[in-house]
Amino acid sequence: MTSKTKRAQYTLEFKLEAVRLVKSGQSMAVVSATLGIRAQTLHNWVKAEREGKLTGAGMKPVSPEQMELARLRAEVARLKMERDILKKAAAYFAKESV
Template identity: 45%
Template sequence: MKTRKSYSKEFKLDAVSLVTEQNYKITEAARSLGISANMLGRWLKEQESEGAHAFRGNGKLTPEQEEIRQLRAENKRLKMEKEILKKATVFFAKETK
């Protein structure tokens, strides 16, 4: 069974710059680096779409994804607080009768 090889962010950026800045063809750059042309093509697309946030690595979120995660956590907390207040209202309403 083959193990999957991982490449550093710097390697990916250098590989992409060969094509974008030094005008290599994708196949030439991939061959000289010992990677597949398809992989280099994916890296180029990711660099174009993500820009500075490309090649984040595992578990590293974009600022938008991090904000969504925080907002979901806050939403969950606020819903729990609302439920606690509802239960407290019912409890104290029974106590006053």
């Protein structure tokens, strides 16, 4: 008995937003973790977009609220990363001045 797993399908809008986040400077690892997709999938979307071949599934479109939520999650992840870097830098310079 074999069970076939159903592949996730994403709309073009969702894919374009994910690609936009990567192009805005966020790492693929952060964007893929934030959006809940595999890093390889995101890499394929970026490559397809660059080649003009990115297409979306014929599913129900992602709502503006879902797009905003994905954008905000990515922004929160970026801000947490920046905060952690600043914490480490502050600790380093505090230790150095003693």
